[in-house]
Structure formats: C-alpha cells, structure tokens
Amino acid sequence: MFVLLNLKAYDCDPVAIAETTREVSEDSGVRIAVAPQSARLEAVAETGVETWAQHVAPVDHGSHTGSALADSAAAAGASGTLLNHSEKRRRLADIDGGLEAAERAGIVTVVCANNREQCKAVAAFGPDGIAIEPPALIGGQQSVSTADPDVVTEAVEAVGEIDDSIPVLCGAGISTGEDVESARDLGASGVLLASGVAKAEEPESVLRDLVAPVA
Ligand code: G3P
Numbered sequence: 555m556f557v558l559l560n561l562k563a564y565d566c567d568p569v570a571i572a573e574t575t576r577e578v579s580e581d582s583g584v585r586i587a588v589a590p591q592s593a594r595l596e597a598v599a600e601t602g603v604e605t606w607a608q609h610v611a612p613v614d615h616g617s618h619t620g621s622a623l624a625d626s627a628a629a630a631g632a633s634g635t636l637l638n639h640s641e642k643r644r645r646l647a648d649i650d651g652g653l654e655a656a657e658r659a660g661i662v663t664v665v666c667a668n669n670r671e672q673c674k675a676v677a678a679f680g681p682d683g684i685a686i687e688p689p690a691l692i693g694g695q696q697s698v699s700t701a702d703p704d705v706v707t708e709a710v711e712a713v714g715e716i717d718d719s720i721p722v723l724c725g726a727g728i729s730t731g732e733d734v735e736s737a738r739d740l741g742a743s744g745v746l747l748a749s750g751v752a753k754a755e756e757p758e759s760v761l762r763d764l765v766a767p768v769a
Contacts, residue, residue, distance in 0.1 A: 555734060555768040556744030557586040558664065558685070558723065560608060560636065564752035568594045569601060571757050576603040578761040582769040585744075586761070589636060592622050599631020607635035607661070609642045612651020614658065624652075624659035634662040636746075638676065640689040646675065653679050664723060664746070669705065670712040677716035684713055684722050685746045691726035693749050698726040699736035710741035729760065735767040 559575060561568055568590035579586040587604035590597075599605040611621035627635060637652045638644045644652065649665060656663045664683040665676040673684055686709035691698050699706060706724045713722050721743035728734065729750030737745050747764075754760045 555584060555738055555742075555765075556683075556721070556723065557584060557734070557764060558589065558606065558636075558725075558744060558746045559586065559751055560589045560639070560725075560746060560748045561591065561752050562608070562641070562748050563591065564748065566752045566757075569597050571751065572598040572601040572603040572605070574758045575761060576601055578758065578765060579603070582762070582765045584765040584769055586765065587634065592627065592630075595627060595630035595632050604634075605630075605632050607632045608639065609637065610635045610652050610655050610659070610661075612644075612648045612655055614655065624655040624661060628659040628661050632661055634664065634682070636685075637663055637665045637681070639666045640668060640687055640692065649676060650679055653681055666725075666746070667709070670708040673709045673712045673722070674716055677713045677720055680717065681720065683744070684709070684720055685725050685744075686722060687725040687746060689726075694727045697728045697730070697733035697736070698724050699728070699733050699740055699742070701727065703736070703740050706737065706740040706742055729764075731763045731765070731767040734764050738768060 589606040607627040610624040662682040723744035725746030728747040
C-alpha cells in the first residue's frame with residue numbers, strides 16, 4: 555500500500571513531519587510520501603522522505619508567472635505530483651497538460667477524481683495512479699472506506715475497465731490503520747490523507763497506527 559500524505563496549506567511543520575514520516579516508512583517498510591507546500595519541497599526532500607508536489611501547471615518553461623512548473627518541483631526533489639485535487643480542480647485539457655509536464659520533468663502522477671465517471675475519464679490519459687476522493691468526506695471524521703465503500707470498489711472497477719495497470723488510491727477521512735486496511739480490502743492500492751496527520755498532536759503515533767496493518 556502507498557500512503558500519500560498531503561499537507562495542503564495546514565499550519566504544520568512540514569520538515570518535522572517529513573522526518574517522522576521517513577522514519578516510520580523505513581521502520582515499517584511501507585511506502586509513504588509527503589506533499590508539502592511548493593515553497594517547502596526542497597526542505598522536505600532534503601530529509602530523505604519521498605516528496606511530492608500538490609500540483610503542477612500544464613506549462614513548460616516560459617512566461618507563466620506564478621505557475622508551479624513541474625521541472626522546478628523535480629529540481630527541488632519531488633518525485634511525483636498530485637493533479638486535479640478537489641481543492642485544485644482543473645479542466646480536462648489542463649489535467650492532460652499537467653500529465654505531459656510531469657512526464658517531461660520525469661515525475662510520476664496521481665490524478666484525483668470525485669466519482670467513477672471522472673475516474674474513467676482521467677484513466678484514459680494514463681496517469682501513474684488515480685485517487686478517488688468524495689469531496690463531502692474530505693476533512694471529516696468518517697473515512698471513505700467505511701462511510702462509502704462502494705465508491706472505492708466502483709472506482710477500482712471503473713479504472714480497470716480502461717486500464718487495469720493503473721493503481722487506485724482512495725482518500726477522505728482516512729486516519730487509522732483500520733481505515734487503511736479497509737481501503738486495501740476494497741481493492742485500493744493506497745490512500746491519500748491530510749488532516750489525520752497534519753492536524754495531529756502526535757503525527758508519529760498516527761502514522762505508525764496507519765501503516766501497522768499493511769506493514
Ligand atoms: O489529499 C487528501 C485529502 O483531500 C484528504 O483530506 O483531511 O480527509 O485526510 P483528509
């Protein structure tokens with residue numbers, strides 16, 4: 555199972571979380587990556603944790619003020635990027651362009667989707683992964699794997715109809731090892747989470763609980 559920790563814009567110490575995440579990943583053997591704010595990518599990558607961008611723009615080098623360039627994320631140490639997160643929703647053409655930019659930069663991709671139809675649409679672009687995340691459950695107390703298990707199984711089936719080599723992650727409300735185990739049992743290859751760790755008093759204990767059932 556792949557655990558992708560999205561720090562969003564939460565008020566947390568990304569370097570401290572990254573150091574803890576690297577230790578938990580090394581101890582457990584579970585692949586865990588951290589996606590900090592773009593300005594902190596290099597500091598997070600220097601901890602040795604697998605580091606991802608939260609978004610990259612569908613552009614190449616040029617006059618694109620304020621754009622998050624995939625090449626810059628890669629140069630800062632990112633090995634992957636999220637695209638089309640429900641809090642950074644993109645048009646279809648921009649998802650395609652973001653995937654092309656990531657490919658040029660040599661970083662892998664997980665594209666977020668709300669439902670099975672969106673999963674099928676983005677699967678056609680051939681991302682390295684797809685994350686199903688019902689927006690209504692994001693940041694909540696109930697995990698998608700318990701509150702809406704069908705959306706996970708339907709997403710796995712939908713992506714499989716297009717390309718069964720694309721792993722499907724699930725996210726929203728994931729915060730315990732039980733949630734991760736349920737996600738795996740529903741056919742997910744990983745989880746996407748944020749507040750369960752970024753807002754935790756003790757991120758290390760949450761992370762160790764998260765990965766225990768799949769270590
Ligand atoms: O990117 C993952 C995120 O959208 C899930 O948020 O706080 O429900 O884990 P959260």
